[in-house]
Amino acid sequence: MNTIDLVRMLIRDARSELSADPRISADADAELAACQRRLDEPLQVALAGTLKSGKSTLLNALVGEEIAPTDATECTRVVTWFSRSVTPRVDLTHDGGQHTALPVHRTGGRLRLNLGPVTAERVERLEVGWPSSLLDQYTLIDTPGTSSNSSDVSARTLDFLTPDEGSCQADAIVYLMRSLHSADVALLRSLHEHAGTGRGALGIVGVVSRADETDGGRSASLDAARQVSAQLRTDRQLAGLHRDFIPVSGLLALRGRTLRQREFAALARLAALHPDEREAALVSPGRLMAADLVIAAPDREQLIAAFGMVGIRIAISLIRAGAKDAPALAAELVRHSGLEQLRATLSTRFGSRNRQLKVHSALRTLRSILLRHRSPHTVRVFRSVDRLLADNHCFTELRLLAGLAALPVPEPTRTALDHVLGGRGISATTRLGLPPDTSPNHTRAVALRAIRYWHDQLGEPLLDQPTTRTYQAAIRSCEAILAS
Numbered sequence: 001m002n003t004i005d006l007v008r009m010l011i012r013d014a015r016s017e018l019s020a021d022p023r024i025s026a027d028a029d030a031e032l033a034a035c036q037r038r039l040d041e042p043l044q045v046a047l048a049g050t051l052k053s054g055k056s057t058l059l060n061a062l063v064g065e066e067i068a069p070t071d072a073t074e075c076t077r078v079v080t081w082f083s084r085s086v087t088p089r090v091d092l093t094h095d096g097g098q099h100t101a102l103p104v105h106r107t108g109g110r111l112r113l114n115l116g117p118v119t120a121e122r123v124e125r126l127e128v129g130w131p132s133s134l135l136d137q138y139t140l141i142d143t144p145g146t147s148s149n150s151s152d153v154s155a156r157t158l159d160f161l162t163p164d165e166g167s168c169q170a171d172a173i174v175y176l177m178r179s180l181h182s183a184d185v186a187l188l189r190s191l192h193e194h195a196g197t198g199r200g201a202l203g204i205v206g207v208v209s210r211a212d213e214t215d216g217g218r219s220a221s222l223d224a225a226r227q228v229s230a231q232l233r234t235d236r237q238l239a240g241l242h243r244d245f246i247p248v249s250g251l252l253a254l255r256g257r258t259l260r261q262r263e264f265a266a267l268a269r270l271a272a273l274h275p276d277e278r279e280a281a282l283v284s285p286g287r288l289m290a291a292d293l294v295i296a297a298p299d300r301e302q303l304i305a306a307f308g309m310v311g312i313r314i315a316i317s318l319i320r321a322g323a324k325d326a327p328a329l330a331a332e333l334v335r336h337s338g339l340e341q342l343r344a345t346l347s348t349r350f351g352s353r354n355r356q357l358k359v360h361s362a363l364r365t366l367r368s369i370l371l372r373h374r375s376p377h378t379v380r381v382f383r384s385v386d387r388l389l390a391d392n393h394c395f396t397e398l399r400l401l402a403g404l405a406a407l408p409v410p411e412p413t414r415t416a417l418d419h420v421l422g423g424r425g426i427s428a429t430t431r432l433g434l435p436p437d438t439s440p441n442h443t444r445a446v447a448l449r450a451i452r453y454w455h456d457q458l459g460e461p462l463l464d465q466p467t468t469r470t471y472q473a474a475i476r477s478c479e480a481i482l483a484s
């Protein structure tokens with residue numbers, strides 16, 4: 001029986017055992033039913049990070065529409081679910097389970113969320129349903145940024161990501177930061193500890209966000225953000241924590257995905273100016289508004305609001321480098337933004353492990369339900385859940401992959417471990433670095449050689465514990481290839 005069926009069976013067993021126990025409330029069954037349903041729903045991916053790290057903008061860029069609020073309204077203060085739906089809808093749950101359908105208002109292409117008289121404190125769940133191919137794959141969860149001077153908002157986010165009781169509802173997390181601060185180290189540590197104790201999401205993808213701003217927008221490229229990302233790989237503060245961060249500019253990606261002809265025309269006019277005239281106009285938003293140009297004032301305002309001065313500069317340099325029309329500029333903006341790399345990483349890290357991440361969430365949710373609704377009838381189910389959480393090799397791989405960047409091994413060994421543990425995809429050929437059409441016989445032969453290789457590595461003197469565990473896991477991963 002595969003693990004997902006095993007988990008379904010355990011949930012069924014738990015439901016029948018608990019419903020036979022008269023001391024257990026009906027809530028337990030509703031929670032178990034929800035846990036069961038989640039196994040058939042898209043993966044739940046939360047965007048997390050400190051205040052204004054660019055979470056909502058990145059969410060919009062991924063979806064390709066402005067549905068997550070980025071202005072300072074009540075809505076940016078609550079955890080919001082964005083899930084697939086045939087027609088747009090906004091559902092609010094508040095004040096002890098009351099449901100209200102909120103109106104779907106769009107102005108200038110943006111969804112305007114308005115909680116009406118309900119304050120953020122009274123919100124239990126805010127869910128936006130939207131037709132989108134990305135949301136068919138993932139349910140995205142926008143979390144309010146954590147900060148030291150908004151303790152109630154931070155508390156809501158932390159309660160969602162790293163709850164004191166129960167388990168985090170997200171299956172995976174995209175963690176955004178502009179540069180490394182102590183608040184990021186603390187939040188990443190807490191996320192890892194939760195994952196380590198079986199209460200938090202195992203999958204984490206890191207992002208150096210707002211990457212166009214990294215060097216004050218001087219170079220009109222994301223090189224500075226790439227350097228930050230490379231430095232993070234060896235940063236001591238992140239010892240034992242996630243260190244792989246992809247540079248992404250959510251804003252450029254969003255502008256690319258929603259570019260209008262009018263915006264392109266205004267940018268093209270700026271690109272065609274004499275360099276001296278252009279530089280003078282781009283000194284500040286005020287200068288751009290005041291400059292003597294054949295671009296209507298509302299169009300200039302729109303450019304400044306949508307792109308920012310850094311974004312305008314980058315768009316101009318892309319036009320000057322050859323993006324001749326709106327579709328070409330849109331494509332260049334997206335390419336330049338790093339969004340494609342992020343999407344590819346989400347797909348290898350989360351998409352291909354979709355089932356494993358969901359099974360992990362289901363097991364930890366089941367565990368926390370059984371702990372909250374204790375019954376002598378469910379001891380057997382509880383033990384099985386614990387065994388599965390501890391022994392499942394896929395979960396071990398995910399935990400080790402998260403710590404790989406911190407392992408004291410040479411770079412080629414780290415890359416080989418990343419492959420073999422499934423960090424680049426979980427097919428046998430990807431794990432062994434072989435072309436996809438390699439014959440099964442040759443794949444087995446290479447897997448056998450890999451087992452011998454990792455055994456030899458284990459023989460190295462003075463290996464530390466984490467490296468030993470990782471080599472042992474690599475051997476198990478190769479054995480699993482042989483067994484399949």
Ligand SMILES: Nc1nc2c(ncn2[C@@H]2O[C@H](COP(=O)(O)OP(=O)(O)OP(=O)(O)O)[C@@H](O)[C@H]2O)c(=O)[nH]1
Nearest residue numbers: 051052053054055056057070144145210249250251
């Ligand atoms: N230049 C630039 N600005 C960005 C980028 N992403 C977001 N911003 C700006 O940064 C500000 C905050 O962006 P949000 O997307 O609301 O950030 P957030 O992390 O959701 O903020 P909170 O939810 O309040 O924590 C807005 O003014 C955005 O326009 C980016 O990639 N580049």
Ligand SMILES: [Mg+2]
Nearest residue numbers: 055056069076
């Ligand atoms: Mg936000």
